[in-house]
Amino acid sequence: MGSTITNPPRLKDTDSxxxxxxxxxxxxxxxxxxxHQAVQEVLDSLRLALGKHPEFREARILERVVEPERVLxxxxxxxxxxxxxxxxxxxxxxxxxxxxxxxxxxxxxxxxNLGILKFLAFEQVFKNSLTTLAMGGGKxxxxxxPKGKSDNEVMRFCQSFMTELWRHIGPDTDVPAGDIGxxxxxxxxxxxxxxxxxxxxxxxxxxxxxxxxxxxxRPEATGYGCVYxxxxxxxxxxxxxxxxxxxxxxxxxVAQYTVEKLLDLGAxxxxxxxxxxxxxxxxxxNREKLQWVLELKNLRRGRIASYVEKFPKALFNPLDSxxxxxxxxxxxxxxAFPSATQNEINAQDAANLIKNGVHVVAEGANMPSTAQxxxxxxDAGILYGPAKAANAGGVATSGLEMAQNSMxxxxxxxxxxxxxxxxxxxxxxxxxxxxxxxxxxxxxVNGANIxxxxxVANAMLDQGLV
Numbered sequence: 382m383g384s385t386i387t388n389p390p391r392l393k394d395t396d397s398x399x400x401x402x403x404x405x406x407x408x409x410x411x412x413x414x415x416x417h418q419a420v421q422e423v424l425d426s427l428r429l430a431l432g433k434h435p436e437f438r439e440a441r442i443l444e445r446v447v448e449p450e451r452v453l454x455x456x457x458x459x460x461x462x463x464x465x466x467x468x469x470x471x472x473x474x475x476x477x478x479x480x481x482x483x484x485x486x487x488x489x490x491x492x493x494n495l496g497i498l499k500f501l502a503f504e505q506v507f508k509n510s511l512t513t514l515a516m517g518g519g520k521x522x523x524x525x526x527p528k529g530k531s532d533n534e535v536m537r538f539c540q541s542f543m544t545e546l547w548r549h550i551g552p553d554t555d556v557p558a559g560d561i562g563x564x565x566x567x568x569x570x571x572x573x574x575x576x577x578x579x580x581x582x583x584x585x586x587x588x589x590x591x592x593x594x595x596x597x598x599r600p601e602a603t604g605y606g607c608v609y610x611x612x613x614x615x616x617x618x619x620x621x622x623x624x625x626x627x628x629x630x631x632x633x634x635v636a637q638y639t640v641e642k643l644l645d646l647g648a649x650x651x652x653x654x655x656x657x658x659x660x661x662x663x664x665x666x667n668r669e670k671l672q673w674v675l676e677l678k679n680l681r682r683g684r685i686a687s688y689v690e691k692f693p694k695a696l697f698n699p700l701d702s703x704x705x706x707x708x709x710x711x712x713x714x715x716x717a718f719p720s721a722t723q724n725e726i727n728a729q730d731a732a733n734l735i736k737n738g739v740h741v742v743a744e745g746a747n748m749p750s751t752a753q754x755x756x757x758x759x760d761a762g763i764l765y766g767p768a769k770a771a772n773a774g775g776v777a778t779s780g781l782e783m784a785q786n787s788m789x790x791x792x793x794x795x796x797x798x799x800x801x802x803x804x805x806x807x808x809x810x811x812x813x814x815x816x817x818x819x820x821x822x823x824x825x826v827n828g829a830n831i832x833x834x835x836x837v838a839n840a841m842l843d844q845g846l847v
């Protein structure tokens with residue numbers, strides 16, 4: 382006879398119950414504002430759904446889904462080129478495995494801490510759920526900064542990092558990928574050390590080189606997918622991206638391929654940025670200019686300010702940390718693709734975007750809009766694609782890489798791109814239809830949060846109290 386969960390629901394209304402869960406999260410995890418923000422956004426959407434699903438409350442699904450299944454923290458000692466010992470922190474948050482092995486990137490950046498990685502892992506759970514693929518959610522990384530380090534220093538760090546991590550991951554357990562600061566070079570060093578320690582060649586990491594298990598379209602996938610999602614949003618208003626002026630922040634992987642796909646679909650990208658500031662090119666960033674940016678960022682690892690030396694019609698605006706807004710988001714345009722980092726769009730930025738004609742926002746970065754900015758977008762009725770839906774193309778294609786690795790085969794570029802496009806269409810459809818079903822048509826934040834949550838919550842119910 383099967384066991385049952387006998388915790389009765391507390392006799393409180395849904396709002397009070399959700400507020401109580403949120404208060405518990407803040408009390409248990411002080412000093413983690415990004416994690417609090419991510420949990421609050423999901424719980425606010427779930428106010429619409431919990432009344433129809435008392436079984437989730439009885440099984441304490443909310444209390445369980447906000448707790449990671451496992452949190453790993455470890456030291457990473459390594460030698461720099463001067464022979465001096467350096468010590469960094471390494472992390473892996475294995476958040477939820479209800480629908481598949483943990484899946485999510487590794488981030489190497491000085492800002493990395495436990496709270497940021499928990500926020501990213503929590504978001505990843507629902508993003509992965511939306512992809513239609515069998516992937517749980519996780520995230521990891523280190524406060525190591527690869528900028529300015531030699532290849533040998535990066536290699537020694539990656540080998541030390543993987544020497545601890547390898548025992549906790551595997552193709553059917555936890556499959557990390559790249560993220561900020563972790564590109565093809567870092568994935569290569571990490572994979573080499575895993576192979577050496579585990580004595581196996583398996584699909585334990587995604588974002589690998591094409592010659593040793595990587596997938597075509599993987600580097601492009603997050604940017605491509607974000608543009609595909611924007612295209613689907615525009616279709617609901619019988620519009621296309623043709624001729625649309627587009628603001629793109631960042632100049633890394635996501636931003637680069639967002640610009641490329643925008644060009645494919647006839648749009649006009651105007652901006653790119655990095656930590657030094659941003660450029661505005663009134664003539665638009667065409668394919669020749671994009672190719673130059675790819676070389677600048679991926680090979681020379683230079684700063685975006687150099688763009689105006691090569692293309693003098695463009696303007697460079699240095700970062701001004703004293704301003705309470707980012708002037709990039711005050712440029713007149715039709716669409717915005719925030720592709721840099723979390724909370725890069727605040728309430729003032731959102732107001733500037735709306736005032737200057739932007740009516741489409743598709744998030745390429747993870748949680749790039751503050752809660753206040755998100756509210757302004759929703760209140761204005763613009764087309765707003767939240768990160769967990771709009772930027773899910775990257776992890777979706779990681780899932781496709783996992784499938785190819787399992788079958789020991791490789792699909793063509795056209796096959797992978799077609800599968801990615803279909804996944805992004807399906808994600809938009811889930812968000813759009815779920816938003817309508819729960820009484821907030823057009824609110825894709827609610828659609829994404831509820832749609833992603835329901836699949837995970839039902840799997841958790843099926844698998845019992847684990």
